[in-house]
Amino acid sequence: MNTNRRIMKKLLANYLYFQVNDSFRKRLNKYTRKAFQFLPQFENPKIIDIGCGTGVPTLELAKLSSGEILGIDINQFALNLFNRKIREKGLSDRVKTKLCSMFEMDFPDQSYDIIWSEGSIYKIGFLNGIKNWKRFLKVNGFLVVHDRIEGKQNDLKKVSTYGYEIVNKFELPKDVWWKEYFEPLEKELKKICLPLTDPEFIQEFEKIQGEIDFLKNNPTDCLSGFYIMQKNH
Numbered sequence: 001m002n003t004n005r006r007i008m009k010k011l012l013a014n015y016l017y018f019q020v021n022d023s024f025r026k027r028l029n030k031y032t033r034k035a036f037q038f039l040p041q042f043e044n045p046k047i048i049d050i051g052c053g054t055g056v057p058t059l060e061l062a063k064l065s066s067g068e069i070l071g072i073d074i075n076q077f078a079l080n081l082f083n084r085k086i087r088e089k090g091l092s093d094r095v096k097t098k099l100c101s102m103f104e105m106d107f108p109d110q111s112y113d114i115i116w117s118e119g120s121i122y123k124i125g126f127l128n129g130i131k132n133w134k135r136f137l138k139v140n141g142f143l144v145v146h147d148r149i150e151g152k153q154n155d156l157k158k159v160s161t162y163g164y165e166i167v168n169k170f171e172l173p174k175d176v177w178w179k180e181y182f183e184p185l186e187k188e189l190k191k192i193c194l195p196l197t198d199p200e201f202i203q204e205f206e207k208i209q210g211e212i213d214f215l216k217n218n219p220t221d222c223l224s225g226f227y228i229m230q231k232n233h
């Protein structure tokens with residue numbers, strides 16, 4: 001198989017996936033709004049969204065605040081889609097993206113009022129993430145993390161030793177990820193997949209279906225919560 005054709009197929013499969021994913025991911029933005037309400041009023045805050053993907057929550061933050069927002073991610077494909085949305089919404093002056101790993105951030109110390117991260121801190125680990133990212137936050141700045149609740153009871157006990165205070169936290173309703181996101185995502189992907197006969201497409205979509213099946217069988221993996229922390233020294 002010609003390499004270019006293979007890349008084109010992968011890109012198309014990704015494109016289809018992200019378009020579908022975004023339409024359902026938006027349904028969970030009400031929780032992004034709820035978490036944001038726990039922050040004090042900031043005038044033009046500087047915000048970084050770590051692991052922003054296609055920017056669904058990032059764009060919500062842009063609606064909620066008049067600040068400058070940087071979204072970072074390691075997936076250039078997702079960032080391309082996000083950049084297109086930024087242009088279409090006329091937000092290019094204050095919403096930017098950067099291809100950058102959360103493991104290799106080299107921003108100046110104390111450069112952000114708010115660090116936001118939904119669905120991605122697990123890559124570095126909750127405690128490791130809050131520890132490593134702290135230096136980028138201004139004193140009294142806020143770190144808002146949306147993550148799986150598994151293991152959080154223990155992690156949260158240690159937050160103060162890392163120089164943060166928990167300002168608030170809340171869990172999403174138990175079946176919300178399944179009902180609002182994975183179930184409709186699965187239905188939609190089946191519709192897209194059925195007419196596709198190409199083995200490479202089928203393989204791409206089977207990978208996604210495999211992840212959905214895993215969550216169906218392990219529903220506690222879908223339980224998530226927001227953790228709103230303030231850097232206190």
Ligand SMILES: C[S@@+](CC[C@H](N)C(=O)[O-])C[C@H]1O[C@@H](n2cnc3c(N)ncnc32)[C@H](O)[C@@H]1O
Binds near residue numbers: 025057100103120
């Ligand atoms: C589940 S998605 C969440 C995307 C977005 N925050 C949201 O809530 O819709 C996780 C994101 O983390 C990104 N990611 C994974 N490893 C990363 C890393 N080392 N540095 C930055 N982003 C990373 C992935 O590319 C993906 O876009």
